[in-house]
Amino acid sequence: MIKNNKFLFNCPGKDCSNIFKINDVEFIENLKVKKVCRSHKCSCGMYFCITCKEEAHMPLRCDLFTKFSAFTKDKGQKQTEMWLKTFAKQCPKC
Numbered sequence: 383m384i385k386n387n388k389f390l391f392n393c394p395g396k397d398c399s400n401i402f403k404i405n406d407v408e409f410i411e412n413l414k415v416k417k418v419c420r421s422h423k424c425s426c427g428m429y430f431c432i433t434c435k436e437e438a439h440m441p442l443r444c445d446l447f448t449k450f451s452a453f454t455k456d457k458g459q460k461q462t463e464m465w466l467k468t469f470a471k472q473c474p475k476c
Contacts, residue, residue, distance in 0.1 A: 416443075419434075421438040
């Protein structure tokens with residue numbers, strides 16, 4: 383069963399049945415600890431994070447993406463902009 387196998391997972395894309403195999407589980411576990419997004423593109427066209435299995439969200443860390451998604455779900459544009467002003471910072475290299 384894929385859900386109980388840490389080496390295999392389904393593409394999170396809608397109506398996609400593609401399965402991915404992780405060869406380096408330790409690498410993925412380190413990404414999870416660091417909450418780093420590692421983007422991958424499925425042949426169905428879906429870009430997703432192999433760390434949290436959600437849509438790709440680079441450069442946002444997985445934990446912040448989860449908070450952002452929960453906050454902005456069913457919210458208006460103004461509340462989304464307010465969240466970004468509160469929690470997002472300008473990249474120091476830009």
